[in-house]
Amino acid sequence: MTVRAGREFLAIPGPTTMPDQVLQAMHRPALDIYSTEMVELTEGLLRDLSKLFATQGKSYIYIANGHGAWEATLSNVLSRGDKVLVLESGRFAIGWGQAAAAMGADVEVLKGDWRRAIRPAEVEERLRRDKEHTIKAILAVQVDTASGAYNDIEAIGRAIKAAGHPALFMVDTVASLGCTPFEMDKWYIDVAMSGSQKGLMTPPGLGFVAANDRAWEAHKKADLRTPYWDWTEREGSEHYRKYAGTAPVHLLFALREAINMIHAEGLENAFERHRLLGEAVRRAVSAWAEGQVLGFNITEPAERSNTVTTVTVKGADPAAIQRYAKEKCGVVLGTGIGDLQGQAFRIAHMGHVNAPMVLGTLGVIEVALAALKIPHGRGGVDAAVQWLGENVKA
C-alpha cells in the first residue's frame, strides 16, 4: 500500500518545483528572434537580473547550467597561470575551483570544513600574507547546497577590503538568488553568477553572470576568453550576439514569468518567506535530533541556510528514508553528496515553496521515521507549526 498519487513533489535542491504559470508561459510559438518583441524581452531580463544581483554592472544570460556559468565567469577574467583562491565550505566552491584548474589557473584552496561556513578572519589573514598580490580571484558560494552552509558574503567582502587586496571577488548564488538578500555592489563583489533552476523557479538551462567595472578591466587582459562565453562578443550591437546564436526563447518566456512572480510577491517578501520556512524546517530537525540519529550537518545555527537543510543520519540508512518518502508518499528528498554520501539527506526549501509544501514534506519525513522505526524526538512537525503560528502574524 502507498499513499502516493498524483504529482510527485520535488524537495530536492534543483531542479525545484516550477510554478504552473512558469510552465504555461512556455506553451506558445517561438518569437521571430529579430523582432522588437525579442529585443525587448532580452533587455527587460538583463535589467531585472542586474536588479536581482543588486548591481549597476552588466548581466549576461548563457544557455547553460551552473557549471557553464562557472566557466563563463572564469574564462572572461582570468589568464593561464593566474592564481585563484577557493574558499571551502562544502562541495560547490571546490567544483568551481576544479573548473578553474582544468582551464589552466593555479588554484589554492583555503581549507574549510564541511560542517561550517567560511571564516572571514581566515580569508583576511591569507590575503594579508599575499604581499605580492599574486592572487587574482577569490571564489566563494553564498549557499553550499551540499553542506547546507550559508556564508556571510558581506563579511567576506569586508575582510577582503580590510586586507587591502585587489583580487576579484567572485560569488556563486545558484542556491540563493531570489531567496536570500544579495548585494553585489554593496558587498564589494566583482562577479556573481547563478542558474535558472533553483530559487528562480525556471527550467534548468539558463546561467546568469553579472560583472562590474573591475571585472571588465580584468576581462580586457584575460587570455582564457573563448567566443561563446566572451562578454565583449555579447556587447555587439546586433541582438543575436547577446546569446552568441539563437536565443533560448522558451526558457526566456519562463524566466520572464518567474521574475514577474517574484516582483508581484516583492523580493523582500520572498526573502522573508524563505527565512520563515527555513526556520520551520530547522525547528522540526531540532526536535527529531533529540533521538540522537538525525542531526544538522552545519553545527552553528547562524550558518544554516534558508534554502536547503542538510540532515545527517547516524546509525540508520538515509537512503531508506528517501526511498520511503518517494515510493510510499511521493516526496523526493535530496541525497547526501560529496563527503556526506550515504550519511545524510537534504531538504530543499527554495524557490516556489509555501507552508503546505514544507509542512507536508516534514510530515512525510516524520511518517518515514515512524514506519522505519528510526529513533527520533517527537513533535518535529508540531514545532514547525508552532514557529509559523507565532511568526506569520494574523
Ligand SMILES: *Cc1c(COP(=O)(O)O)cnc(C)c1O
Ligand atoms: C546546483 C549548484 C551548482 C551547479 O549548478 P548546475 O546547474 O547543476 O550546473 C553550482 N553551485 C551551487 C551553489 C549549486 O547549488
